[in-house]
Amino acid sequence: MKKQKQLIEEATIMFASDSGGGSQIIGTQMTEASAIAGNDVATLPDYPAEIRAPAGSLAGISGFQLRFSSLTIHTPGDICDVLVAMNPAALKVNIDKLKPNGVLIVDIDNFAQRNLRLAGYNSNPLEDDSLTRFQVIPVELTRLTREALKDTDLTQREIDRCKNFYALGMVCWMYNRPMDYAFQWLKEKFATKPQYIEANTLALKAGNIYCEATEQFATSYEIKPAKFAPGKYRNIEGNMATALGLVAASQKAGLQLVYGSYPITPASTILHELARYRNFGVKTMQMEDEIAAVGVAIGAAFSGALGVTGSSGPGIALKAEAINLAMIAELPLVVCNIQRAGPSTGMPTKTEQADLLQMFYGRNGESPLPIIATSRPSDCFETVYEACRIAIKYMTPVIFMSDLYVAFGAEPWLIPKVSDLPAIDVDFPTDTDGFEPYLREEVTLARPWAIPGTPGLEHRIGGLEKADISGNVSYDPDNHEQMVHLRAEKVARIVEDIPPTEIFGESRAELLVLSWGGTYGAVRTAVEHKQAEGESVSHVHLRYLNPLPKDLGEVMKGFKRVLIPELNLGQLRQLIRAEYLIDAIGLNKIQGQPFHIFEVESKINELLRGDV
């Protein structure tokens, strides 16, 4: 049979199976293969909190969405071209994400009565009319995998676990992806279990050959490499980039990195990543709780290390008192909040950006802290590096905000040269002459970082109010007011380090879309689309949230209206309104899911038509 090969711009595919069924693995494989092939990629893993929910149940479905493109993209896509559903529950959970006429590949061997019932289907959707708007490709995935692996020594159970690689082989055929990367990965992953290398390799090839041989697959697609700025790239997940940024900052500063943490989704992978870097002198400490985790980071900072703690909203709530201690003690500390859907335990495996006001105000007393937020996986490195730089330069805790969507997402990252990274100067004073623990640097208002072990600089710090300059305990009313102002002024002066605001689009237009955090991709894409249609709309994405850039007020004056899309009820909007008395408009979504591009576009349309 003559197969067609068709050139397309981009594709979005989704793998869905029981949690533990290997969707995350083959999704990652396909991502790497596409990135190496030169495409721009963006991913969205979506998995349940349950480690292994009952097989076949709706609660246990794990999905991996991947978009790869010959153009520059900012999101994993609103809607999928292909859905690979390994059972009825995977189909039911994800079918709404498949576009009309999209390709639906299902393992029909898993569509027995019991699985249909578990997924809540009254009748088999493959046999009724409910899927007629899609190109359904039923495949006997289970039987075919068993057939392909019948000569191996594996048990049937082990053979069935190779189904995901059979499916990957099929998708590789569909998009003309070389499978070398996956072969290599299998060799490394199962170095001690060669029988699994062989089996999965067989499954991968068999899936690929199946598509070549069967008439079910008539067309394969080709996606040309995307245009990237020159340089060296690698594909990177947000949390991994965050971990690398922390190591880089510690190395550039010449400080040891002490990372205190307590396992929590979605921050744990930063701990896992950093724990692998003992050869960089990185001291990761998994502590007994969130408070101890920030405690060791503060102690390390007092000793002259780069102290960092990472968690998510509920953990940050527990750390609040200790963060406040570091604030008044004026020690450098980096606090990473990888946000997830709250309140309380909320939805631990879903994304949200509703901790902004917690980071601003979640401490007793007047407790100003610098806050910066990353926007996408490839931005985590630079942003957390900046957090470390500010913490050391200004002797203050800094909040670094990320979110689950960014933390688990992956995209190509232009690897920076170490020599190009900004310098981080550390000055541990040794001169006893005129030393005072709270005597400040004139410009930054930073106090000296005098560390234990330095002769003659013995001093005491703590959570009680400090007398200006001497740092002795003081209950003096005027001193207290002065210290509150000094601490606020110190954070306010960080504004001098913030570059001028970049406006994407015209600086004078009808509408400004102002965003922060992980909504960058959807917002930027929506604005790109609208600008291409000739609409009068621009985009500003904020990295620095406290202090805000000093030109932001002026920038916003260039627009008739300001739209702030957020995955919360309007937290940045509240801050912007209070600070600038601008009647910003919100677009708010609180579903544990990122924005779709079309959602932002419709809001822009609505505002530009003026029918608010």
Place this chain on the structure above:
Amino acid sequence: MKNRTSSSIPLAVQTLTKQDFTADQDVRWCPGCGDYSILAQTQRILPDLGIPKEDFVFISGIGCSSRFPYYMNTYGFHTIHGRAPTIASGVKAANPDLSVWVITGDGDALSIGGNHFIHLMRRNFDINMLLFNNRIYGLTKGQYSPTSEQGKKTYSTPMGSIDNPFNPISLALASGATFVARSLDRDPAHLRGVIKAAFEHKGTSFVEIYQNCNVYNDGAFFTYTEKETKADNTVFLEHDEPLVFGKDADKGICLNGFKPEVVSLTDGAHTPDALITHDQFAEDRTLAYFLSRMTEAPGLPHPIGIFRSVENPCYEGMMTEQINAAKEQMGEGDLEALLNAGDTWGVE
């Protein structure tokens, strides 16, 4: 981290006196408080420990005892309630060369900081913890504490406290502490000896100090500290010595099954050979735990002294070993190589 040649140490240290460790701040404990004695004994013993003043770090939480670092002319950090062990752990992890001390009280260490307490004990950082146990909350003005005896009438428990108290020594031992001791604010010589032994022990050293709060719980330990009653109500633990006590050293502790009991050494029925002999270096902590339980048993004297002193690897040392091993296996970290690791591709 700075390096110091060993020859320079004695010169620097020889000149130190108690005065060198006294900060210029006015001490603000109530007149007559037991804390004064503990502060004085610590300031007296520190010059003898052979390390420079700048290498001492005193870290405290919240409570009367936690004001202690302000009065020490060393590095100090008065932190937040219950969390001193965590901050001390960070200080020690980052710089193992420092001599790190945690100053805490019964409420700070065992109530709000109970979790950190047990985990500090099991991790075995080379950190010394002095717990001032006065069986009451002083700074918040007189509520019962986790070491107050059941039925304690306080402002917060006018009809008497309901909950059972902790035995700090038992808790520390059960948590795996490698050095566990008890001393008395009103026995300066003994206290100095125990503080010195705690310092010399490599690993987490836990010292419970019976401390009199003369405002809210006056005389809580007088039975064990005052001349008239002390000898008959305490037994001083000495390694390899039988448990003998009493004004005339006329009583001892022997085992009756699993029950310790007091026997007379003058009635001819028992000789010192029949008594429990203390072994503070026993790897197994059963004996030490057993002795700690005597604190609660009616009719038995309170054991004072070192219950257990066993050398085990320290957390910070094992961390350093892992770092060295990783450097040996993978080579010293190379940032450029790290950033460029994995599958990369170039774009012209």
